[in-house]
Amino acid sequence: MGAGHTRFGALPDGPRTLLRTAVDGAFSSVEKGAERSAVGEAFLATLGFGGWQIGNAAALLAEEAGSAGAATTRVENACASGGFALRAGVRAVERGDAELVLVAGLEKMTDVTSARRRYWLGVSGDTEWERLAGLTFAGVYGLIASEYVHRHPDGREALAEVASKNHENGSRNPNAHFQKRVSRDEVLRAPRVADPLGLYDCCPVSDGAAALLIAPADQARRYTDTPIFVEGLGAASDRLAVQERPELTRFDASRRAGDRAFQDAGLDRSRVNFLEVHDCFTIAELLALEDLGFAEPGGAVDLTLSGATRLTGRLPVNPDGGLKSKGHPIGATGVSQVYEIFLQLRAAAGARQIPGAEVALAHNVGGAGATAAVSIFSRG
Amino acid sequence: MGAGHTRFGALPDGPRTLLRTAVDGAFSSVEKGAERSAVGEAFLATLGFGGWQIGNAAALLAEEAGSAGAATTRVENACASGGFALRAGVRAVERGDAELVLVAGLEKMTDVTSARRRYWLGVSGDTEWERLAGLTFAGVYGLIASEYVHRHPDGREALAEVASKNHENGSRNPNAHFQKRVSRDEVLRAPRVADPLGLYDCCPVSDGAAALLIAPADQARRYTDTPIFVEGLGAASDRLAVQERPELTRFDASRRAGDRAFQDAGLDRSRVNFLEVHDCFTIAELLALEDLGFAEPGGAVDLTLSGATRLTGRLPVNPDGGLKSKGHPIGATGVSQVYEIFLQLRAAAGARQIPGAEVALAHNVGGAGATAAVSIFSRG
Numbered sequence: 001m002g003a004g005h006t007r008f009g010a011l012p013d014g015p016r017t018l019l020r021t022a023v024d025g026a027f028s029s030v031e032k033g034a035e036r037s038a039v040g041e042a043f044l045a046t047l048g049f050g051g052w053q054i055g056n057a058a059a060l061l062a063e064e065a066g067s068a069g070a071a072t073t074r075v076e077n078a079c080a081s082g083g084f085a086l087r088a089g090v091r092a093v094e095r096g097d098a099e100l101v102l103v104a105g106l107e108k109m110t111d112v113t114s115a116r117r118r119y120w121l122g123v124s125g126d127t128e129w130e131r132l133a134g135l136t137f138a139g140v141y142g143l144i145a146s147e148y149v150h151r152h153p154d155g156r157e158a159l160a161e162v163a164s165k166n167h168e169n170g171s172r173n174p175n176a177h178f179q180k181r182v183s184r185d186e187v188l189r190a191p192r193v194a195d196p197l198g199l200y201d202c203c204p205v206s207d208g209a210a211a212l213l214i215a216p217a218d219q220a221r222r223y224t225d226t227p228i229f230v231e232g233l234g235a236a237s238d239r240l241a242v243q244e245r246p247e248l249t250r251f252d253a254s255r256r257a258g259d260r261a262f263q264d265a266g267l268d269r270s271r272v273n274f275l276e277v278h279d280c281f282t283i284a285e286l287l288a289l290e291d292l293g294f295a296e297p298g299g300a301v302d303l304t305l306s307g308a309t310r311l312t313g314r315l316p317v318n319p320d321g322g323l324k325s326k327g328h329p330i331g332a333t334g335v336s337q338v339y340e341i342f343l344q345l346r347a348a349a350g351a352r353q354i355p356g357a358e359v360a361l362a363h364n365v366g367g368a369g370a371t372a373a374v375s376i377f378s379r380g
Numbered sequence: 381m382g383a384g385h386t387r388f389g390a391l392p393d394g395p396r397t398l399l400r401t402a403v404d405g406a407f408s409s410v411e412k413g414a415e416r417s418a419v420g421e422a423f424l425a426t427l428g429f430g431g432w433q434i435g436n437a438a439a440l441l442a443e444e445a446g447s448a449g450a451a452t453t454r455v456e457n458a459c460a461s462g463g464f465a466l467r468a469g470v471r472a473v474e475r476g477d478a479e480l481v482l483v484a485g486l487e488k489m490t491d492v493t494s495a496r497r498r499y500w501l502g503v504s505g506d507t508e509w510e511r512l513a514g515l516t517f518a519g520v521y522g523l524i525a526s527e528y529v530h531r532h533p534d535g536r537e538a539l540a541e542v543a544s545k546n547h548e549n550g551s552r553n554p555n556a557h558f559q560k561r562v563s564r565d566e567v568l569r570a571p572r573v574a575d576p577l578g579l580y581d582c583c584p585v586s587d588g589a590a591a592l593l594i595a596p597a598d599q600a601r602r603y604t605d606t607p608i609f610v611e612g613l614g615a616a617s618d619r620l621a622v623q624e625r626p627e628l629t630r631f632d633a634s635r636r637a638g639d640r641a642f643q644d645a646g647l648d649r650s651r652v653n654f655l656e657v658h659d660c661f662t663i664a665e666l667l668a669l670e671d672l673g674f675a676e677p678g679g680a681v682d683l684t685l686s687g688a689t690r691l692t693g694r695l696p697v698n699p700d701g702g703l704k705s706k707g708h709p710i711g712a713t714g715v716s717q718v719y720e721i722f723l724q725l726r727a728a729a730g731a732r733q734i735p736g737a738e739v740a741l742a743h744n745v746g747g748a749g750a751t752a753a754v755s756i757f758s759r760g
Contacts (some may be wrong), residue, residue, distance in 0.1 A: 041615070047435075055427075055503035056458035059620045059750035069636055070450035071650035072751060073464045076454045078436035084453045089473040097613075097644075123435030233477075235421075235451035240439045256449055264477075371452060 001074070001220070001228045002030040002148040002213035003342035008327035009177040010110045011207040019044075019106050020064045022209035022332075026100025026102070029342075030223040034213060039067035043073045043089045045081035046331035047120070061104055070098070078124035079280060081105065082141065082334020083364030083373030086212065087233050088373075104211040104244035105335035117205065119332075124367050126241035138202055138281070140242055140368045142194025145283035147248045148197055151298060155286070156196055158301040160187040162282040163200040164323060165310050170321025172311075172352040177206045177327030201282040206327030210335040211330060212342070220380075226296065226346045231359070232376040240370045251369030254291035258363070261374040262293075269293055272376070273357040274316040274344065276337035278365040279324050285317060288363050308334050311352055319344060319352050335366025345379040381600070381608045382410040382593035383722035384552035388707035389557040390490040391587040395434065399424075399486050400444045402712075406482070409722075410603040414593060419447035421476025423469045424454045425461035425485040426711035427500070438718050441484055450482070458504035459660060461485065461743030462714020463753025470755075473594050479703065484591040485715035497585065501710075504747050506621035518582055518661070520622055520748045522574025527628045527662035529576055529716040531678060535666070536576055538681040542662040543580040543704060545690050550701025552691075557586045557707030567581040586707030590715040592722070600760075606726045611739070612645025612756040616637060620750045628754040629750030633732040634671035638743070639753040642673075649673055650754070652735040654696040654724065656717035657702050665697060668743050672754070691732060699724060699732050714744035714753065725759040 004025020006018050013021070027034055044061040052225035054060065058072035061179040062246065075085040082105035089103035109117065122131045125140060164184045170176035182200050190198035220227035236256035239245055260379075262269065269292075277288035286300035294315060295303045303309060309317040320326050320340040323333060343349040359378045366372070384405020386398050393401070407414055424441040434440065438452035455465040462485040482743055489497065498654035502511045515523075517534060529535035544564045550556035562580050593603075600607035616636035625632065633651035642649065649672075657668035666680035674695060675683045683689060683712050689697040700720040703713060721740040723729040739758045746752070 054507050056505070056620060056750050058457050059617045059747065062617045063619060069616050069618065069632065071467075071640075071745040071753075072457070072617040072638070073468070073615075074456045076453070076456050077438055086467055087451075088453070088471075091468075091475050095471050095474060125436070235453075236449050237422075237439045237442045237452040238449065239443055240436060252449065257412050257451070259450075284559075367436040367439065370436050 001202050001342060002026040002034065002223065003339040004029060004210045004211045005175050005336060005339045007175050007207035008206045008329060010235035015106055015108045016060065016064055018108065018207065018209035019061060019104060022104060022211035023065045023102065026211040026213045030213065032223050034100060034223050034254060038068040038099040039065060039102045040100065041071040041092045042067060042102040043085040044072065045335060045360035046074065046107060047076060047078065047081060048331065064194065065102055066101065074251050077371045078366035080334060080371045081331040081376065082365030083362065084235065086334060086338060086375055087373055088236055089214050090230050090233060093216055101214045102211060103214065103335060104209060106209040106329045106333035107329035108207050109205045109329060115328060124257055126254045129241045129243055137368065138194040138197060141281040141283055142197050144248055145196050148286065150250065152301050154301045155303060158286060158304040159201055159282040160184040161304050162279065162285045163187040166279060166318050166322040166324040169311060169319050170325025173321050173326055176325055177204050178319045178325045192310060195228050197281055197283065203280050203323040203328040206329045208327060208332045210332045210339045212335060214339055228342050228345050228378060229378050229380045230375060231267060231378050232261045234260030234264060235373040236260065237371045238369055240367060241291050242368050249287065250297065251287055251291050251365065251372065253369050253372035255363060257372040257374040258292040265376040267359065267376060271359045272361050273359055274319060274354050275361050275363065276340055277317055277363040279318060279322040279347050282324065284365065286321065292363060311354060316354050319349065319354055337362040337364060338375070339375050345377060381718040382406040382414065382603065384409060385555050385589045385716060386589045387555050388586045388588035388709060395423045395486055396440065396444055398488065398587065398589035399441060399484060402591035403445045403482065405592040406593045406723040408592060412603050414603050419445060419450050419482045420480065421472045422447060422482040424452065424470060424731050425465035425715060426454065426487060427456060427458065427461060427636040428711065429493040432746060444752045445482055447482065457751045458746035459710050460714060460744045460746030460751045460753050461711045463695060463742065463755065464615065465544055466718060466755055467615055467753055469594050470610050470613060473596055477483040481593060481594045481713060483594060485712035486589040487709035487711045488587050489585045489709060490587050509621045510624055517748065518574040518577060519661055521661040524628055525575040525576050528663060528666065531629065532681050534681045534685065538666060538684040539581055539662040541684050542659065542665045543567040544657060546698050546702040546704040549691060549699050550705025550733055551731055553700050553706055556701045556705055557584050559707045561648065571662060577663065583660050583703040583708040586709045588707060588709035588712045589718045590712045592715060592718055607760060608722050608725050609758050609760045610755060611758050612641045614640030614644060615753045616640065617751045618749055620747060622748050629667065630677065631667055631671050631745065631752065632742060633749050633752035634668060634743065634745065637752040637754040638672040641756050647739065647756060651739045652741050653739055654699060654734050655741050655743065656720055657697060657743040659698060659702040660708060662704065664745065672743060689757045691734060696734050699729065711737060717742040717744060718755070721757050725757060
């Protein structure tokens, strides 16, 4: 596997430039070289439509990658687009349809008005019961966080720790949107967005792209001496409207996707050295730890407050800063998580390197838990 | 394989109802029964965003199918979304990730203003060189048809024959948007849309949905005594802007996708009994015949005027009426083509049945030839 990444943030670049930069990075990352013409198939994860006025966007990916004629598919599952594009890409490789498969994620979010963006993003949640009643994504996650904090009184402190930890990690990531440390106290004192969530509990609106180059496992050493392997895939869905689910403080889609991924990989959770989880809001990181089976319900509070999820802890979570600090260019996010795993498993993550990392998991959520994709990787 | 279909046309139903109707039809079509809970994965083809105000739409498919929790993915490749969703669905089955996979296509087009629809559809073509210069899809295909007719003087008559034939076929399809015969003369005398294309050379704007249920080949007889098999898949892309391609009167994406599908199937073109091709404009049916290797460049004129592509000919094309007469609800089209193949290969196509059909091909194009998916089926 090869991987490339742009800076995340409010960027001057247009979508084609972002895509090209990420793809160029993926090709550069395989030191033995790879031919662009060997890319027989490509997948583009993007929500896209609301912003950059270009449709049938998958065709652009082959153009910008210099892989003219490759089969191309756009995958869109809201914020989980990247995780599902990866899933599609791995299957294309496994079926033997292409020597190399390219998976890219892209979003250009800062060039539309915030009113238009609110509509564009808002439709990824439920429309009939939530959006048209005025419930935004911050609102939904605020409700979930309220209930969680009500049940687990130390929960608010744990949310602040998630934000503070992820900002600390982001400060070590030169691609992160925010590279600034924030103390727990600053998080708790920040203006409210949707009680109990404040400004530092919410991820930003970012531009950016990321790309992966995938080869059949038995061909990987043709391209690099340090290949990274996909060990397992899992995905699931849930009712789109949160009110139609039995429980507010867990995402069954994440649970099922996680179980399927571990089953597919044939690996035990104890083998995982670190996680990239979907922390669009700080509460989402706590839910992810529980839904993926790394803590009991409510147990994410102690796990987080114990420092275990810090870079230096026993189970680092979001070493790249997560959506919270690295940024969240919708379609790029699920691919960007795998970029971080690629760097870490290659021991190339610089100031945020987790020593000796061998197995890692990526968890990507669409809507407020309506779709989820989980993937597990190893350094072989 | 099971298959279901709604009526196509300007319908009162909303997207959820259309989806449910098509999926219910697919379940009813397998006479030995199939459990909705056996659907482990589902793919939704839809352009969707411009119309029905609902995002993260893949989650809705599992909801409406009664297959809660299934992994769901939205695939969007403009008018080729359905063909690419099928491709993704077949791979999911082949990897063994689900007992049954559901592939659905859906579009609700008649509930938005035509100005908004023009933008929504227009972005599926090139933006920088075509749309912003005022070139619509009818305009692009008009240019292609002009050049084609210039090179092949009987071409205009052949275009009229395509329209007349497809309307004749559509008159035998109770799901078709138009079920009305049109003579070649009426086609030629109709008001111009984009010279030389007239009103009857253009497909309509339709609502509708279609759905397929796919099982592993060795399990197919658990569900039905008359299974239909996927023999081969092919897909490709091209430059998004027509001006950047070497030739106006062929689609290289269709050529490559067709070659790959025949190679994947290990079948010769002579084995194919009929075709479902992407006739968004009449000229597109002539190009498809040539690009898929059933005629030399320009040869589609004689093939068509000879009557060979009629229901009673040696190579019927678009027995269901094609996009032209059956209608073109964008995301549903590629799935609807396979529904027709399903009926024909099961000898269940009623007044439009092609006697003894054993092998058929579906050809689905996105943009003006920017993406293409080809699939080949047999009755085993």
